[in-house]
Every structure is written in C-alpha cells, then in structure tokens.
Amino acid sequence: MNECILNAGRLPPSLLARLGERFELLMLPDAAEREGFLAMHGARVRGIVTSAAVGVEAALIDQLSELQVISSFGVGLDKLPLQRAHQRGIAVGYTPDVLNDCVADLGFALLLDVARRIAEADRFVRAGAWPRAAFPLARKVSGARLGLVGLGRIGRTIAQRSSGFEMAVRYHSRRPVADVAWTHEPDLRALAEWADYLVVITSGGPETRHLIDAGVIDALGPDGVLINVARGSVVDEHALVQALLDGRLGGAGLDVFADEPNVPEALFTCDRVVLTPHIASATRETRQAMADRVFDNLDAWFSSGRLISAAAPA
Ligand code: NAP
Ligand code: 8YV
Numbered sequence: 001m002n003e004c005i006l007n008a009g010r011l012p013p014s015l016l017a018r019l020g021e022r023f024e025l026l027m028l029p030d031a032a033e034r035e036g037f038l039a040m041h042g043a044r045v046r047g048i049v050t051s052a053a054v055g056v057e058a059a060l061i062d063q064l065s066e067l068q069v070i071s072s073f074g075v076g077l078d079k080l081p082l083q084r085a086h087q088r089g090i091a092v093g094y095t096p097d098v099l100n101d102c103v104a105d106l107g108f109a110l111l112l113d114v115a116r117r118i119a120e121a122d123r124f125v126r127a128g129a130w131p132r133a134a135f136p137l138a139r140k141v142s143g144a145r146l147g148l149v150g151l152g153r154i155g156r157t158i159a160q161r162s163s164g165f166e167m168a169v170r171y172h173s174r175r176p177v178a179d180v181a182w183t184h185e186p187d188l189r190a191l192a193e194w195a196d197y198l199v200v201i202t203s204g205g206p207e208t209r210h211l212i213d214a215g216v217i218d219a220l221g222p223d224g225v226l227i228n229v230a231r232g233s234v235v236d237e238h239a240l241v242q243a244l245l246d247g248r249l250g251g252a253g254l255d256v257f258a259d260e261p262n263v264p265e266a267l268f269t270c271d272r273v274v275l276t277p278h279i280a281s282a283t284r285e286t287r288q289a290m291a292d293r294v295f296d297n298l299d300a301w302f303s304s305g306r307l308i309s310a311a312a313p314a
Pocket of ligand 1: 256
C-alpha cells in the first residue's frame with residue numbers, strides 16, 4: 001500500500017500528478033470541511049507536501065499522529081513549524097540551491113530596471129510620449145556600490161552577478177562569511193549609508209521582521225535604491241511607502257510584500273518602483289528543479305529514511 005501524503009500547499013499540477021502516481025495523495029480541504037476530513041483520513045497521513053508561500057500550521061501537524069515528513073516547495077522556512085516538527089521528530093525537506101540562479105537573476109533584473117528606469121521608459125514609449133518629450137536621465141549601475149543584506153546561498157549568487165558590472169560589494173549578516181573576499185559590515189545602517197543599491201536577501205520570520213526600518217531607509221537616502229527579493233516581512237512596508245512618496249528614497253524593486261497578494265495601492269502610481277508578483281524562482285527550468293526536489297525528498301524519505309535536502313531545526 002502506498003504511503004498517504006496530504007497536499008496543504010499550492011503546487012504545480014505536474015508535480016501533483018507525479019506524486020499521485022507514487023503515493024496516495026489527498027488534498028487538504030477548506031477550514032469548514034477540515035475537521036471531518038481529518039477524523040476520517042488523518043490517521044493514515046504519513047507526509048505533508050506544501051509550498052513555502054503557504055506553509056503548514058503547527059495545529060495541523062498536531063492533528064496528524066502518524067506524520068513523519070513535510071516536503072516543501074521552496075527555500076523559505078518562515079511558514080513551516082520547524083520547532084514543533086523537530087520536537088515531534090518530523091523531518092522537514094525543502095529545495096535549497098536549485099533556485100539560486102533565478103532568484104539572483106530577478107534581483108539583478110529589478111536593480112537594473114529601477115536604476116535605468118526600464119519599465120517607466122516602456123510606459124513612456126507606449127503612451128506615445130516620446131515624440132513630445134525627452135525621457136529623464138537614469139542612474140549608472142556599472143561601478144556602483146552594492147550592499148547585500150544577507151550573504152547566504154542566494155546573496156552570494158547576487159554578489160557574483162555584480163562582478164560583471166564591476167561593482168564594489170559589502171554585505172551585512174549576523175556572522176561574517178569565512179570564505180569570501182567581500183567586506184562584512186556589522187552595522188546595517190552603515191551599509192545602507194555606503195550603498196547605492198541595497199538588496200535584501202535574508203531569511204524571513206520573526207528574527208528579521210522590519211530589519212529594514214525607517215532608519216535604514218533614510219540611511220540609503222534619496223539617491224539610494226532598495227531591492228527586496230527575500231520576504232515582505234523583512235521591510236517595514238509602511239515606512240518604505242512613505243519614504244518613496246516623500247522622495248526620501250530614490251527607488252525600489254519589490255518582488256515580495258507584507259500581505260501578498262495585496263500590494264499598497266500608493267505604489268501603483270509611483271514611477272520610482274518596479275513591482276513583481278513573487279516570481280523570483282518562477283522560470284520553467286527552476287520550478288521543474290524545485291518540483292523534482294520536492295518529489296525526491298519524499299521518495300528518498302520513504303525508501304531510505306533520509307531526505308536529500310533537510311531543513312535544520314529552528
Ligand atoms: P540562506 O542561505 O539561509 O541565507 C540567509 C541569509 O540571511 C544568511 O546570510 C544569514 O546570515 C542572513 N540572515 C538571517 N537572519 C539574519 C538577521 N537577523 N540579520 C541579518 N542577516 C540575517 O537562504 P537563501 O537560500 O539565500 O534564501 C534567502 C531567503 O530568500 C529565503 O529564506 C526566502 O525567504 C527568500 N526567497 C525568496 C524567493 C522569491 O521568490 N522572492 C525565492 C527564494 C528565496 P546569518 O545567519 O549570518 O545572519
Ligand atoms: C516560491 C519562495 O515562490 O523559495 C521560496 O522561499 O518564496 C519562492 O521560491 C515559493 O516557494 C512558492 O511557494
């Protein structure tokens with residue numbers, strides 16, 4: 001008999017089809033029907049599959065007495081009950097590394113777009129404004145100062161991208177990284193003061209909540225650009241919007257937001273921002289690699305009792 005897996009996330013249909021061939025796959029119903037569903041099926045569930053954006057509630061795993069493993073589509077761990085899972089001996093799998101390139105690419109694309117005003121210039125041409133006016137000047141990227149908030153797997157990849165643009169790189173994180181030549185800056189505000197472009201790529205969750213606050217935004221200043229490809233929670237969104245509207249911050253490129261999919265409406269008419277709907281890993285190649293890792297983690301767990309990519313306990 002195939003192991004029973006519960007889908008609690010939003011996952012690509014091709015992954016669900018593959019999981020359905022290998023396992024008995026159940027779909028978690030809406031809250032109204034959940035109690036009856038869990039009473040009927042909960043005791044059979046050995047695994048949960050979910051996505052980083054949706055996660056799993058600790059209350060759900062508490063209702064699944066036979067749960068052994070959670071396999072998450074994505075690298076962010078902020079919506080997974082890591083501590084509770086660890087206490088229960090439940091293994092947690094995720095998809096690190098396979099998305100580094102695409103998240104770094106999108107971070108860099110946002111940086112280039114905001115600096116060179118590409119989306120704004122596109123709107124200008126489409127509106128038929130070119131024959132009537134000159135498009136305003138932009139900011140140079142090559143040779144500028146890049147500050148990275150976070151130098152993990154993706155942060156490093158962004159730093160590597162910048163070498164082609166001959167940028168000076170410094171980074172902030174709680175601990176300096178041993179094997180890199182880039183300068184560690186222990187004071188985040190000092191990094192923001194130094195940087196022309198500040199790219200946020202830390203983990204999310206309570207530890208990094210509003211790390212980018214009004215003070216950091218003001219230190220970056222009216223010529224500075226903030227890029228966030230980490231989590232909306234890392235930036236004080238209210239302070240960010242206010243600084244953009246007041247002209248105290250030069251610009252922003254945002255892939256993630258505090259209350260997705262809701263984006264502050266004040267940003268819709270602000271030409272200094274470029275907004276994308278949490279798509280940094282969303283290429284066919286990377287999403288396939290993530291889907292394969294989600295499947296392989298579950299398959300490996302039930303074949304050998306080991307995960308290919310295990311998230312460390314909180
Ligand atoms: P990672 O390798 O774990 O790197 C996390 C980095 O954040 C490390 O450099 C870490 O350094 C730093 N950090 C953690 N807490 C910090 C704090 N309180 N203050 C300062 N720095 C802190 O993770 P990754 O694979 O690079 O991914 C990073 C994040 O990107 C994920 O957690 C996810 O939320 C986000 N992400 C977003 C998308 C998207 O679609 N937009 C896609 C993938 C990932 P220290 O531990 O030394 O502080
Ligand atoms: C995805 C992400 O959009 O990996 C992450 O943490 O935020 C993105 O790769 C997400 O996993 C889809 O739920």
